[in-house]
Amino acid sequence: MxxxxxxxxxxxxxxxxxxxxxxxxxxxxxxxxxxxxxxxLRPILPLFVFLSLVPGILFFSASAGWIVWRNAAVSWRVPLYLQYGDGLPPYAQVVLPSLVAHQRYDISLELQVPNIDNNLVLGNFMAGLTLSTRSNKTLMSIRKPAIVVPPHTAFYSRAPSSISVHIPLLKSYASGVSTVVADVEVGRRDHWRSLGSEQGRELSVISASLSGVVVHHGIRGLVTRFPLLAGLVSAGIFMAISSIVVGLCIVPTMFRRPAQIEDLHLELEEAKEEPTTPTESSELSDTSSQEPILTRRSKDVKLEDIPPIPVPTADPSTVPALRRRRSKLVDPVSSDSDS
Known part of the structure; x- marks a missing residue:
């Protein structure tokens, strides 16, 4: 510089x-x-650059595998806390876990009811499910019938104290969004008033839960079935592609000899064979010393102001008027006689 x-x-x-x-x-x-x-250094420099990029390739490959493993769809289950005494059938509202938008799920309702006569004599009841978004846009609404059946036991065994009721609601359903709000309703809207003395009745429930089971289909099904293996394969593919791309960019430079080195070698050989004489060096030094002086002198030259030269203007009165020349008239009769 x-x-x-x-x-x-x-x-x-x-x-x-x-x-x-x-x-x-x-x-x-x-x-x-x-x-x-x-x-x-030329053959070693590309190798050094490649080795310096290896930690970055490993980091991004591991990140790619972790993203695939993290986003693989899994089955889920959420507990329901039914609300009683509001004049409606027992109901519950819950926000489902984060779903994969286009993954299919089998959604079902699991009830654990006590093994008592009041539940057994109620007969059929309805289980309703309404899926909606946070902006209260309804995605799906369905109602399925169910009944509490007494368990079959041997004469020498004791009857269980509770009964499990499995109610399938949706099969292979894809919500299309990741955040879904579920409204669940259990029972009959007439409250079984037609039974006995027409008093309202409700289904007694120990616990309730809403579950979604992943449906394996296509390539997405392989990822959901083996999420860890899919993550490792994704990391390996990403690392292989990145290494190949970096290698294709760096390896050719290790075997290419630039023309600049050859030119420099030739110049050095010519300089050794033809040394400069003292007269030539003195002439070059004189030329280099005179060159700035000429430049400085050319800059010191000052241009004088040149006065403007007046240009006389023409007077219209002195200029002779131009006369138009009349063209010769041709007599058509004479021209015909001449011809």
Whole structure:
């Protein structure tokens, strides 16, 4: 890096040089040493660049595998807390876990009811499910009938204290959104008033839950069935592709010899064979010393102001008027007689 600095006596500016570590290293080595160093470092430099990129490739490959494993759809189950005594059949509202938008699920309702006569004599009841978004947009609404059946037990065994009721609601359903709100309703809207003394009755429930089972289909089914293996395969594929791309960009530079090194080698050989004579060097120094002086003198030349030259304008009165020449009239009769 250079800059010009003017001297105090008004002489021509001298060129100063900014000394940097790179400049010092470049000037400390001769051209032959620099050529030898570049020749030795050139095959190693691409390998060093490739090795420096290996940690980044490993990091991004592991991130790709983790993203695939993390986003693989899994089955889910959420508990329901039914509300009683509001004048409606027992109901519950819950936000489902984050779903994969286009993954299919089998959604069902699981009830654990006590094994008592009041539940057994109720007969059929309805289980309703309404899926909606947070903006209260209904995605799906369905109602399915169910009944509590007494368990079959052997004569020597004791009857269980509770009965499990499995109610399938949706089969292979894809919501299309990731956040879904579920409203569940269990029972009959007439509250079984037609039974006995027409008093309202409700189904007694110990616990309730809403579950979704992943439906395996297509390539997505392989990922959902083996999420860990899919993550490892994705990481390996990403690492292989990245390594191939980096290798295709770096390997050709290891076997290519640039033309600059050959030109530098030829110049060094010519410089050794044809050394410059003292007269030529003195002429070159004289030319280089005179060149800035001529430049400074050309800059010192000051152009004088040249007065404008008046241009006389033409007077219309002195200019003779132009007369139009009349064309010769041709007599058609005479022209016919002549012909």
């Amino acid at each position: 250079y800059w010009l600095s003017a001297s105090a006596d008004g002489a021509r500016p001298r060129r100063s040089m900014l000394v940097t570590p790179a400049f010092f290293a470049a000037t400390a080595m001769s051209p032959s040493t620099r050529m030898l160093a570049w020749t030795l």
